[in-house]
Amino acid sequence: MSAAPVEVPVQPVDLPLPVVGSLSPSRAGDFMTCPLLYRYRSIDRLPQEPSSAAVRGTLVHAVLERLFDLPAPERTPEQAATLLAPEWDRLKQAEPDVAGLFTDETEVATWLTSAKALLDGYFTLEDPRRLDPAERESFVEVVLPGGLRLRGIVDRLDVAPTGDLRVVDYKTGRSPGEAFEGKALFQMKFYALVLWRTRGVVPKRLQLMYLGDREVLAYSPDEGDLLATERKLLALWEAIERATQARDFRPRVSKLCDWCDHQRFCPAKGGELLPWPEVVPAPDVAEARHQVHLAAQE
């Protein structure tokens, strides 16, 4: 005769939410700009040609991050300029291809001078000697209840003695016209949503610093803004899922096509559509952390 089965108490297990999709501000922006661009970047994973402007953006971001390693009184334009060469060396070591963007040292010198001008622009917007950032290049991430993961890199987070959060992002281009401010702020509301969902605090101020024309675009969000951003992202992900199931990502022509690396595979530009890839990346690896990092520098 067998022994009566022993009843094992069931313990609630704190399982992580299954991830059904993953978005960063850049990839969400790709889909809103052009669904085919999203497909080529996020599903086909076509490589993007490095450009001297994009690499300069990465370099300037790196210098601005390092600047805050210095004691506050030393955070001057002159010190920032001395950080350019070592950061450029570091970048070449990490990504040797970037050196091939320049034909000779004279071109490199001219390019470094343009990066210095952007740094000088930064110092006209704020005085880093009076700042004590709480976080720099901070990876933020949340999985929403439905399983959509949001992730991104925040350039800088400042925390006031009152606990108020300020989210700061550096842009090496020029500020958008009034008609495009909403699009620019979308990225910041995305970060604010993730911070709110993970830390329970609505950031007090979102601040975009455009070093190209030395302008600041700032916004104070409220919970309503962030709920609307969440709804928008969920709707966006639904649209991406529908397009993936139908294998139908349509091109959307705009003036941004001039900067698109994939025109030769774009029917709207006379190119031939690439066949659907054999392997579609799983949602939880659709955009690896280092890709989020690179995209954040755009």
Ligand code: SF4
């Ligand atoms: S060229 Fe324009 S329409 Fe075509 S994929 Fe690129 S962004 Fe989209």
